[in-house]
Amino acid sequence: MNKTRQKIHDIIYEADTPAGKRFDISLIIIIIISIILVALETVGWINERYASIFNIAEWVITILFTIEYILRIISIHHPKDYIFSFYGIIDFLATIPKYISLIFIGAPVEALMAIRALRILRIFRVLHISRYIGESTFLVRSLLVSRAKIIIFLLFVLIMCILFGTLMYIIEGPEAGFDSIPESIYWCISTISTVGYGDIVPLTGMGKFLASVLMILGYGIIAVPTGIISAEMAQRKKNVDVNTRVCAECMNANHKDSAIYCHECGSHLDEEK
DSSP, rough: OOOHHHHHHHHOOOOSSHHHHHHHHHHHHHHHHHHHHHHHTSSSHHHHHHHHHHHHHHHHHHHHHHHHHHHHHHHHSOOOHHHHHHHHHHHHHHHSHHHHHSSSTOOOHHHHHHHGGGGGGEEEEEESSSHHHHHHHHHHHHHHHHHHHHHHHHHHHHHHHHHHHHHHHHHTTGGGOOOHHHHHHHHHHHHHTTOOOOSSSSOOOHHHHHHHHHHHHHHHHHHHHHHHHHHHHHHSSSOOOOOOOOOOTTTOOOOTTTSSBBBTTBBBHHHHH
């Protein structure tokens, strides 16, 4: 990799350098502006008045995204590793809507807007900024360690909803709007989550009693997952690697702060070829 490609790689894929940080922050600002434009275009009177400005702005953003996409491809040894990665597909989808509107005239506007809205997923690149990567990695690890407890808890809640839903169907019946067990389970979920749309309400004393029990349980249920994750975070030491170096050979980004070589392919992380 020559010096120019290495420099481009360091700026685009790594955020430990001042240039890399400026690039990531600029990218985030462009993404936010793009999402705001998509939202404003759905407001009728704003779109009618500023349609030409929106069109120009969208073309500018599309061209910037296209340049970035091309630079990401040419700055690595194996472009297909990036092209077919999660971020590679998102970057591609973020680039093509305007080109589709040129090739396929009359393409559904709503479909193109939906694709453009996917650009919000690119905001997750903010997690590659070293200022935030330690916090995000710490949180993700705590969630992964807690997933078994959370799954068991959710299964318990599901079983409880089925049980209470069945009881409400037997007690209230179709006269109160509990036409079926699935309908009763829906009511149970909306009640236990403290949403309570009010489209179905119990009429009998026993039904109201069960509804009261569910409402009280709902407040406790909301707190349990938070408690599980908080306890796990308190037990784990906040000792995570915060570097953002990406191997130019295999695109692996999970390296120790003290790493000199990639632990996947063995390439030198700072090597200039």
